[in-house]
Structures are given as structure tokens and as C-alpha cells.
Amino acid sequence: MLRYILRRLLLSIPLLVGISLVSFLMMHMAPGGPIGSAMDMNPKATAESRARLQSYYGLDQPLHVQYGRWLARMATLDFGESFSPDGRPVSEKIRERIPITLTINVLSMTLIFLVAIPVGVYSAVRKGSLFDRISTVTVFTGFAIPTFWLALLLMILFGVKLGWLPISGISSLEYDSLGPAGKLADRARHLALPVLLAAFGGLAGMSRYMRSNMLEVIRQDYVATARAKGLPEGAVVFRHAMRNALLPVITILGLSVPDLLGGSVIFETIFAIPGMGQLFYQGVMSRDYPLIMGILTIGAFLTLLGNLLADVGYALADPRIRQS
Amino acid sequence: MTAGGGIWREFARRLLRNRLAAAGGAIIAFFFLVSVFPSRFSSHAPNRIDIVHILRAPSLEHPLGTDDLGRDVLARMTHGARISLSVGFVAVGIAIAIGLVVGLLAGYYGGWVDAVLMRFVDMMLCFPAFFLILSVIAFIGPSIWNIMIIIGLTGWMGVARLVRAETLSLKERDFVAAARAQGAGDGRIVFRHILPNTLAPILVAATLGVAGAILTESALSFLGIGVQPPTPSWGNILTAGKDNIEFAWWLSLFPGLAILVTVLGYNLLGEGIRDAADPRLKGR
Numbered sequence: 001m002l003r004y005i006l007r008r009l010l011l012s013i014p015l016l017v018g019i020s021l022v023s024f025l026m027m028h029m030a031p032g033g034p035i036g037s038a039m040d041m042n043p044k045a046t047a048e049s050r051a052r053l054q055s056y057y058g059l060d061q062p063l064h065v066q067y068g069r070w071l072a073r074m075a076t077l078d079f080g081e082s083f084s085p086d087g088r089p090v091s092e093k094i095r096e097r098i099p100i101t102l103t104i105n106v107l108s109m110t111l112i113f114l115v116a117i118p119v120g121v122y123s124a125v126r127k128g129s130l131f132d133r134i135s136t137v138t139v140f141t142g143f144a145i146p147t148f149w150l151a152l153l154l155m156i157l158f159g160v161k162l163g164w165l166p167i168s169g170i171s172s173l174e175y176d177s178l179g180p181a182g183k184l185a186d187r188a189r190h191l192a193l194p195v196l197l198a199a200f201g202g203l204a205g206m207s208r209y210m211r212s213n214m215l216e217v218i219r220q221d222y223v224a225t226a227r228a229k230g231l232p233e234g235a236v237v238f239r240h241a242m243r244n245a246l247l248p249v250i251t252i253l254g255l256s257v258p259d260l261l262g263g264s265v266i267f268e269t270i271f272a273i274p275g276m277g278q279l280f281y282q283g284v285m286s287r288d289y290p291l292i293m294g295i296l297t298i299g300a301f302l303t304l305l306g307n308l309l310a311d312v313g314y315a316l317a318d319p320r321i322r323q324s
Numbered sequence: 325m326t327a328g329g330g331i332w333r334e335f336a337r338r339l340l341r342n343r344l345a346a347a348g349g350a351i352i353a354f355f356f357l358v359s360v361f362p363s364r365f366s367s368h369a370p371n372r373i374d375i376v377h378i379l380r381a382p383s384l385e386h387p388l389g390t391d392d393l394g395r396d397v398l399a400r401m402t403h404g405a406r407i408s409l410s411v412g413f414v415a416v417g418i419a420i421a422i423g424l425v426v427g428l429l430a431g432y433y434g435g436w437v438d439a440v441l442m443r444f445v446d447m448m449l450c451f452p453a454f455f456l457i458l459s460v461i462a463f464i465g466p467s468i469w470n471i472m473i474i475i476g477l478t479g480w481m482g483v484a485r486l487v488r489a490e491t492l493s494l495k496e497r498d499f500v501a502a503a504r505a506q507g508a509g510d511g512r513i514v515f516r517h518i519l520p521n522t523l524a525p526i527l528v529a530a531t532l533g534v535a536g537a538i539l540t541e542s543a544l545s546f547l548g549i550g551v552q553p554p555t556p557s558w559g560n561i562l563t564a565g566k567d568n569i570e571f572a573w574w575l576s577l578f579p580g581l582a583i584l585v586t587v588l589g590y591n592l593l594g595e596g597i598r599d600a601a602d603p604r605l606k607g608r
Contacts, residue, residue, distance in 0.1 A: 018447050023459075030463030144587035146539055148546050149580030152566055160570050167569075262454025266543055270566070280455060281547070284462040292459055299452045307450075 005312060012304045017071070019300045020293065024067050027289060057083060070293065079297075080290040082283075090294040093279060098298075100170060101268070101275035104191060105260045108199035109253070112206050115199075117249070120210025121242055124218065135207065142204030147263065151197050151270045158193065166190050168272040194271050198263055202256060209252060213245040220244075247318050254310025257303045335524075338600035345596020351589030355582075359406035368396035370403040371554050379572045389574035391564050397574065400556035401582055407557040408538055408583070411472050412590075415537040416530050418476025420483055424526070427487025428514055432495060442488070445481045453478045457540065458549065466549045475537050483529050490522040524601035531594035535587040542583050558583050 054060045058069065073080055079090035123132040159167035166172065170190045171183075178186055217223065218241055226240045227233075264277035272278075276295060283291035339345055358365050368386070374394030382389045388397040430441040460474050494500060495518060503517050544550030545559025546566075553560055558579040565576030 015443075015447055015450065019450055022447070023451075023456075026460060027463060030460070140588060140591060141584070143591055144535070144584050146542055146546075146580060146583050146587075148543055149562060149576070149583065152562065152569065152576040152580070156569055156573050156576060258450070258452040258454075261452040265454055265458060266547070269547060281458070284459045287463070296451070296455060296459070299455055300450045303450045303452065 008308050020297050023296045028063055079294040082291050083288045090290050097276045097279045101264050104194050104198055107195045111199040112202040116203050116206035117210050120207040121214050123211045124214030139204045139208050147197055147201055148266050154193055165192055170273055194267050197267050213248055217241045217245045250313040251310045254306040257306035261299050335600050339596055342596045344592045348589040348592030355405055355586050358402050359409045362402035365402045366399040368399040370399040370556050382574055388578045391575055392568055400561055404556035404558050407551055411541040412534040412537040414472040415475035416533040419479040420530055423480035423483025424487055426484040428491055431488035431491025432514055445484055448481050461549050466552055468551055471550055475540050486525050487522050491518055494518045494521050528594050528598045531590050535590035538587055
């Protein structure tokens with residue numbers, strides 16, 4: 001098992017290099033550049049000072065030299081400095097933004113599991129019942145709802161009309177003066193809508209997936225055997241069927257990383273949450289090359305890690321996979 | 325394909341009998357009509373600014389209200405339908421074309437061709453797609469064509485895997501061996517014998533893909549890097565909705581509803597096609 005994990009980790013290195021190369025080329029082949037967007041606004045900028053800036057950031061070098069430099073620094077886990085006026089290290093910027101994004105994603109993932117698995121299991125067990133039909137319709141609608149639109153509607157309902165929840169940021173103005181319990185409550189109120197929305201897309205998919213897994217498993221011989229030997233229905237459903245239907249869910253968990261990261265751009269922008277998605281959006285808008293490269297690489301790394309964890313988790317949970 | 329006619333007729337019959345799929349088809353047909361004749365469905369011009377009547381709630385004069393420049397929301401939505409739907413179609417067309425070529429090549433030739441192409445697919449799948457789309461659009465500039473192209477360029481991997489898997493199994497079948505024994509070349513085998521048999525799953529992927537592309541376009545336009553005003557699209561009307569969230573709920577409600585219903589239509593039709601093409605999978 002350990003050898004397998006090591007092999008996969010080694011294999012992911014060329015993949016990461018390939019990804020970074022593609023990102024790098026795409027970014028640099030596009031017309032315009034970071035110097036242009038910052039300097040066009042400044043009437044005092046001369047051709048000379050532009051050239052000075054270009055060489056300061058190393059943008060006057062040929063592309064392969066620039067990429068080589070970036071890769072060499074990357075090998076020592078140095079992401080370089082941001083092009084933004086503060087010029088801070090990219091790793092520092094990402095490090096202070098990543099916790100909030102991960103918090104929201106982990107919370108929403110938990111919510112997805114808590115809701116989607118029971119719904120999927122119950123729908124499958126009572127296939128064709130009123131509950132199943134209602135949940136199927138809900139799931140189909142859920143697939144079709146643009147998340148950012150739902151965010152707007154919930155903001156209007158809970159934020160504007162009812163005034164129950166704040167609609168932007170992650171803390172109130174008086175956050176620092178609150179006690180520990182007050183801080184927690186304040187944070188929870190700010191994160192309620194973002195977490196709900198981040199979970200929303202996954203909820204529909206996961207409950208549908210759980211339902212079809214469950215339907216598949218229920219038809220298996222070992223479930224029929226369990227019934228035949230007179231086990232109570234509850235034990236058949238939960239101990240025999242559900243545990244097996246849960247296995248493929250592990251895979252989905254690993255594979256949903258890129259979607260969650262992409263989604264965070266949207267809801268962090270809508271709710272003005274200072275996370276990685278918002279940082280990326282700002283970086284892209286100001287053509288902050290080192291920052292964009294840093295976030296894309298980390299995103300790809302997290303995706304590969306998710307895939308690996310999915311495969312390992314699956315193998316650990318299912319002996320049939322482990323042997324092959 | 326003389327025998328194929330019967331299969332397709334049977335397929336169409338099963339599809340039409342599926343009420344949900346038929347409803348999906350009807351929704352799509354309706355929005356198609358709207359996008360072809362947008363002016364028939366609204367009496368105002370989509371870009372006529374009317375400073376006197378800004379942010380008016382829905383009324384007889386403006387059934388869906390007006391936006392922050394006094395433009396009629398219904399008119400902007402009917403004209404925006406054309407934009408949103410064509411983005412979906414062209415993007416999916418591009419994705420299918422790339423996916424087909426890659427999948428057929430990888431599946432049919434196997435060996436190193438397959439290895440190289442599939443590693444490339446794996447790599448593309450590792451990009452958080454939305455990050456990639458966002459950066460490319462921000463760099464090359466938001467325009468309708470750029471959006472179509474980039475959504476297409478980042479959405480072909482699923483089709484490629486699907487077509488490869490189908491090709492792998494099809495090329496071992498007896499009818500392919502028979503064609504080869506009769507002296508058919510690679511091109512003829514691929515286009516006459518393998519491609520037609522992969523059409524059903526591709527059709528499903530395409531229908532669901534249009535839905536996904538419409539969602540992506542609306543998200544991009546909503547973030548301000550999609551279809552640029554004054555050209556109306558469902559996504560950028562929603563941006564105005566967000567900016568006026570405290571005063572004008574109608575700006576947020578109706579365009580999103582249009583996206584929802586359209587996407588639902590494509591999803592229902594897609595599922596219907598899947599069931600009709602392979603009845604064994606029904607209800608899953």
C-alpha cells in the first residue's frame with residue numbers, strides 16, 4: 001500500500017509540471033501584461049520606466065527562461081513575490097486566505113453527507129414512494145439552479161427582507177469587542193449562507209448518486225441472503241446494503257475538489273469573503289502572474305491529492321479493490 | 325445503415341412516450357422560438373434607456389419591471405435568450421468535436437497514442453476548470469466568441485473518455501472484424517462503423533453539456549467577465565440584480581428563473597435520451 005502511495009505521489013510530479021507549463025504558456029501568450037494594466041493609468045510612466053519594471057519582474061527574458069526560473073524556485077517551494085503593490089510573498093498571501101476557504105468547503109462537505117446520504121438511502125429503499133418522487137424532482141431542480149442566483153435570492157430573503165443574516169464579509173464591525181461565544185456566533189451567522197450555497201450543488205448530485213448506488217446494491221445476492229436468513233429490515237438496509245453503497249461515495253469526495261474550488265470563486269465574490277477564490281479573482285484581474293501560478297498549482301495539487309486519497313480510501317475500505 | 329432506421333424510430337417512440345423528456349423538449353423548443361423571434365415576445369427595445377422609469381416593479385407596461393437604466397427586463401431577457409442559448413450550443417459543439425477526435429484516436433489506435441492522449445485528458449481534468457476559464461477569459465478579454473471557445477476547450481474531456489470507452493469495445497465486435505475482412509480501411513471503419521454507434525451516448529453528453537455551458541456562461545457574465553453590457557445575457561442582468569439587491573427583487577428573480585427552466589429542460593431531455601437509448605438504465 002505504502003509503495004502504491006509513493007508511486008502515485010511520484011507520478012503526480014510530472015503531471016504538476018505539465019499543468020504549470022500549460023498555465024504558464026497560456027498566461028504569457030495572451031495579449032497584454034501586468035505592466036500594462038498597472039501603468040496605463042499612470043500618465044507619468046515613460047517607456048523607460050516600463051522597461052525597468054519589465055526587467056525588475058524578469059518579464060523581458062525569453063519565455064523558457066522565465067518558466068525555468070519559476071520552476072526552479074517552485075522546486076524549493078518558493079512561490080515568488082506577488083506583482084501587486086505590496087509585493088508580499090505569494091505563499092504568505094495564500095496561507096492567510098486558505099483557512100477560510102477550506103473551512104467553508106469542509107463544513108459544506110459535512111452538510112452534504114449529513115443530508116444527502118439519508119435522503120439517497122431512503123429514496124432507494126422506498127423507491128417510487130411520494131418521498132422518492134419529491135426528492136427526485138428536487139434533485140433535478142437542484143441540478144438546474146445557478147448557485148449564484150440562489151445566493152441572490154437567499155440574500156434578498158434572509159438579508160434584506162427578514163434581516164436575519166448578514167450578507168457580506170465574515171465578521172461584524174464589532175467583532176473584536178465580542179466574547180469567545182459571541183465571536184463564534186457572529187462567525188456562524190456570517191458563514192451560514194455561504195456554507196449552505198457551497199453545499200447546494202453537491203447535495204443534489206450526492207443524493208442522486210447515493211440513491212443509484214443503493215438501488216444497485218439492494219439487488220445483490222448478499223442482500224437477498226441477509227433477508228432470507230430472517231434479519232430485520234433495518235439491519236439489512238444499514239449493515240449490509242448501506243455500507244456497500246457508501247464505498248463509491250469516497251471516490252466522489254476526492255473528485256469533487258476542483259468543483260468546490262471553482263465554486264469558491266463565485267460565492268466568495270458574492271459574499272465578499274476574503275478566501276482563496278477571491279484572491280484568485282483579484283489576481284487574475286490585475287495579472288499578478290506569480291499569484292495566479294501559485295494558486296493554479298495549489299489547486300491542481302489539491303485535486304491530485306483528492307484523487308489519491310479517494311483511491312487509497314477506496315482500497316482501504318474495499319478488500320476486493322485492494323487485491324487487484 | 326438500412327437497418328438503422330428501425331432502431332432510430334424505436335428510439336424516437338420511446339423518447340416521446342417519456343413525459344418528462346417531452347416536457348424538456350417543449351421547454352427547449354419554446355426558448356428556441358423566443359431566441360429566434362425575441363421581438364415577438366416583448367414590445368420594447370432591449371437597449372432603450374429610459375431615465376424616468378428606472379427600477380420600476382413589474383407592471384402592465386413592463387411585465388417584468390425595468391432595470392437600473394430604465395430598460396425593459398422582459399425585452400432584455402428575450403434578446404438575452406439568443407446569446408445564452410447560442411453560447412451553450414457553440415461551446416458544446418466545440419467540446420464534442422475535440423472529444424470525438426481524441427476519443428476515437430485513443431480508442432481505435434491504442435498503444436502510445438492512447439497513453440499520450442489519455443494522460444493529457446488526466447492533466448486537463450486536474451485544473452479546477454472554473455479557475456482556468458476565469459483566467460483565460462480575463463486575459464484574452466471577455467467576448468461572446470472567447471467564452472464559447474474557452475468553455476468548449478475546457479469541456480471535452482468527458483466526451484473523449486466516453487468515446488474512447490465505446491470505441492474500445494466496438495472495435496472488437498464481429499461487425500468491425502467483418503468490415504475489415506472485406507478490406508475496409510481505418511477511415512471507413514471509424515466513420516461508418518464505429519462513429520454511428522457512439523452517437524447515443526454523445527447525444528446525451530451534448531444535451532447535458534448545453535445545460536452546463538449555459539450555467540457557466542451565466543456565472544461568468546454574472547461575475548462581469550462574460551457577455552459584456554449593453555449586450556443582454558441572462559447572467560449579466562443578474563449582475564444588475566445584485567447591485568440593486570435592496571430595491572429590485574425582480575431583476576434577480578426572473579433571469580435566474582429563465583436559466584433554471586432552460587437548464588432543467590436540457591437535463592430532462594438528456595436523461596430521456598439516455599433512457600430511450602438504453603432502457604436497462606431506466607430510473608437510475
